[in-house]
Amino acid sequence: MAKMAFRLPPAASVVDNPSPEQAKELAARMRNARPTRFGNLNVATEVVSRSKRSTFIVTDEPDGQNQSLTRDEALRWAETQDAYIAGREMVVIDGHIGTDPEFRTPSRLYIEAANANIAGMQQQLYFDRGDGDFEPELTVIYTPNLKAEGFPDDRLIMVDLEQGVTRVFNSDYFGESKKGGLRMWNKLVYDRGGLPLHAGCKIIPTDRGDRVGLIVGLSGTGKTTTTFTRQNGSLPVQDDFVAWMPNGGVYVTENGCFAKTFGLNPDDEPTIYGAVTQPDSYLENVSQTGDDVDFYDTSYTHNGRATFPFGVIESAAEDEIADAHFLLILNRNENVIPAVAKLEGPQAAAFFMLGETQGTSAGGADEAGKFLRVPGTNPFFPLLHDLQGNRFLELLEQHPLEVYLMNTGRVGGPESDERSKKVRIRHSSAVVKGIAEGTITWERDPDFHYLVATAVPGIDPEDLDVLQPKRLYEATGRGEDYRALAERFKVERAEFLRGFPSLSNEIVAAVR
Numbered sequence: 001m002a003k004m005a006f007r008l009p010p011a012a013s014v015v016d017n018p019s020p021e022q023a024k025e026l027a028a029r030m031r032n033a034r035p036t037r038f039g040n041l042n043v044a045t046e047v048v049s050r051s052k053r054s055t056f057i058v059t060d061e062p063d064g065q066n067q068s069l070t071r072d073e074a075l076r077w078a079e080t081q082d083a084y085i086a087g088r089e090m091v092v093i094d095g096h097i098g099t100d101p102e103f104r105t106p107s108r109l110y111i112e113a114a115n116a117n118i119a120g121m122q123q124q125l126y127f128d129r130g131d132g133d134f135e136p137e138l139t140v141i142y143t144p145n146l147k148a149e150g151f152p153d154d155r156l157i158m159v160d161l162e163q164g165v166t167r168v169f170n171s172d173y174f175g176e177s178k179k180g181g182l183r184m185w186n187k188l189v190y191d192r193g194g195l196p197l198h199a200g201c202k203i204i205p206t207d208r209g210d211r212v213g214l215i216v217g218l219s220g221t222g223k224t225t226t227t228f229t230r231q232n233g234s235l236p237v238q239d240d241f242v243a244w245m246p247n248g249g250v251y252v253t254e255n256g257c258f259a260k261t262f263g264l265n266p267d268d269e270p271t272i273y274g275a276v277t278q279p280d281s282y283l284e285n286v287s288q289t290g291d292d293v294d295f296y297d298t299s300y301t302h303n304g305r306a307t308f309p310f311g312v313i314e315s316a317a318e319d320e321i322a323d324a325h326f327l328l329i330l331n332r333n334e335n336v337i338p339a340v341a342k343l344e345g346p347q348a349a350a351f352f353m354l355g356e357t358q359g360t361s362a363g364g365a366d367e368a369g370k371f372l373r374v375p376g377t378n379p380f381f382p383l384l385h386d387l388q389g390n391r392f393l394e395l396l397e398q399h400p401l402e403v404y405l406m407n408t409g410r411v412g413g414p415e416s417d418e419r420s421k422k423v424r425i426r427h428s429s430a431v432v433k434g435i436a437e438g439t440i441t442w443e444r445d446p447d448f449h450y451l452v453a454t455a456v457p458g459i460d461p462e463d464l465d466v467l468q469p470k471r472l473y474e475a476t477g478r479g480e481d482y483r484a485l486a487e488r489f490k491v492e493r494a495e496f497l498r499g500f501p502s503l504s505n506e507i508v509a510a511v512r
Contacts, residue, residue: 009082026116039279095126108136140180194245198378200227217330222408231433248399332409342451348403353389430458
C-alpha cells in the first residue's frame with residue numbers, strides 16, 4: 001500500500017517559504033538573536049546540543065538498540081503538538097535533500113516563527129525546491145517551546161519512519177531540524193540497497209586524475225576540517241552525509257554546511273572562517289560582546305555552530321560523483337591509534353563498525369570527553385546497527401575503495417602528559433594529500449595487523465611518532481604500557497562486535 005500524503009496541522013498563521021532575506025528578518029525579531037560585525041545573526045539557544053536521550057523511534061516492534069515509543073503514545077503526542085500549533089504562527093521551508101535527479105528527496109520543515117533562525121538555517125542546507133507542485137516525502141514538525149513532560153529534560157524527538165515525519169518538542173537547537181530529515185533519509189538509502197554515511201566528501205586533483213575522498217566521523221572529530229582543508233586545490237563536495245549506493249555512486253545531501261566554530265581562525269581553516277564571517281551565515285551559541293564574536297570563549301558552550309550555503313565558497317557541491325576512491329574513518333583519540341592506518345577487507349568493515357572516538361560537546365554532556373564506540377560513527381542510523389557493517393562489507397566487495405583509519409587527536413596520552421604528541425591539522429592534511437597521490441610508504445603493524453606509514457611527504461622525520469605510536473611509547477620508557485593497551489583493545493573490540501548478533505563473522509574475526 002502506498003504511503004498516504006501527510007498534511008500539516010493548521011496554524012493561526014503560516015509564513016510559506018519566505019525568501020532568505022525574509023527568513024533573516026523573522027529571525028532578527030528574536031530576543032536572543034544579536035547582529036554581529038559581520039552582518040549576520042548570532043542566536044543563543046537554551047539547548048546547546050542534540051538530545052540523544054530524548055530521541056525515540058515510533059514502533060510497536062522495538063529493535064532493542066534504538067529507544068522506541070508505541071504508536072498509540074506517539075498519536076497522543078502528535079495530537080498535543082497539533083493543538084499547540086493551532087494557536088501559533090508557523091514557517092514552512094521546502095527543499096530537497098540531495099540534488100541527483102534519480103535520488104533527491106523532497107523535504108519540509110514546519111517550525112514556530114518564534115524560532116525563525118532554524119528556518120533560515122535549514123533553508124541554507126536544502127537544495128532548491130524548484131517550481132511546480134511540491135509534495136514532501138519527509139517532514140519535520142518543530143515546536144521548540146512546547147514541553148514534553150515525562151521525557152528526559154521534558155524534551156522529545158519522535159521519529160516515525162513509516163510516515164516520514166519527525167516531531168520535535170522543547171529544543172531550540174538547530175541540529176534537531178537538520179538531523180531530523182537526515183535520520184529519516186538514512187532509512188530511504190538503506191532500503192534502496194545503499195549505505196548512508198555520516199561523512200564529508202571532497203575532490204582532490206592529482207597527477208593521476210581527480211580523487212574523490214569520503215571522510216567518515218562523529219560530530220566534532222574533525223570531519224568538516226578535513227573536508228575543507230585544501231590539498232592541491234581540492235574542493236569540498238559535502239560536509240555531513242552522503243549515500244554510497246550499490247552502483248558505486250555517491251549521492252550528496254545538503255547545499256550548505258553546519259560547522260563547529262570552536263577555535264575557528266583564518267590561518268588553520270581559512271575557507272570555513274571566511275564562510276562563517278559574512279552576512280549570509282547564521283551563528284548559534286558563539287560568544288559575543290557588543291557586535292564582536294569570540295570563537296575561543298567556551299564559557300557558555302564548546303558547541304558553538306554556524307551554517308552557511310555552499311554558494312559563498314568555492315565548492316563542488318553540485319558536481320556529479322561517479323564513485324569514490326578512498327574513505328577515511330576519523331578517530332579522535334589519545335593513545336595507540338596512529339595518525340593514519342591502512343585497512344583491508346573485513347578489517348575495514350570492523351573499524352567502520354567500531355566507530356571509536358572521544359566524544360565531544362556535539363553529543364551533549366553525556367558524551368563529551370568520554371571514549372565512545374558508535375557504529376559507523378553514525379548515531380543517526382535508525383535501524384539495527386548490524387545492518388551498517390554488513391552493508392559496508394558488501395559494498396566494499398562490489399566496489400573496492402581504499403579505507404583508512406585517521407586519528408585527529410593525540411598519540412601517547414592526553415594533553416596533560418608532556419610525553420604525548422598532538423596530531424595537528426598539517427599532519428592530517430599531509431596524510432590526505434599522500435593518500436590521494438599514492439605517495440605514502442607502509443609496513444605491517446605486528447600488533448593490530450593493519451598497515452602503518454613509515455613515511456609521509458610533508459611530515460618531518462621528527463614527527464614520525466604520530467605515524468608509529470609504538471615508537472613513541474618505547475622511546476619514553478612505556479613499551480609495556482603499549483603492549484597492555486594493544487591487548488586490551490583487541491579483547492574489547494572483539495567483545496563489542498560480538499554484541500551485534502547478525503554481524504558477519506568475518507568482520508568480528510578481523511580485530512582479533
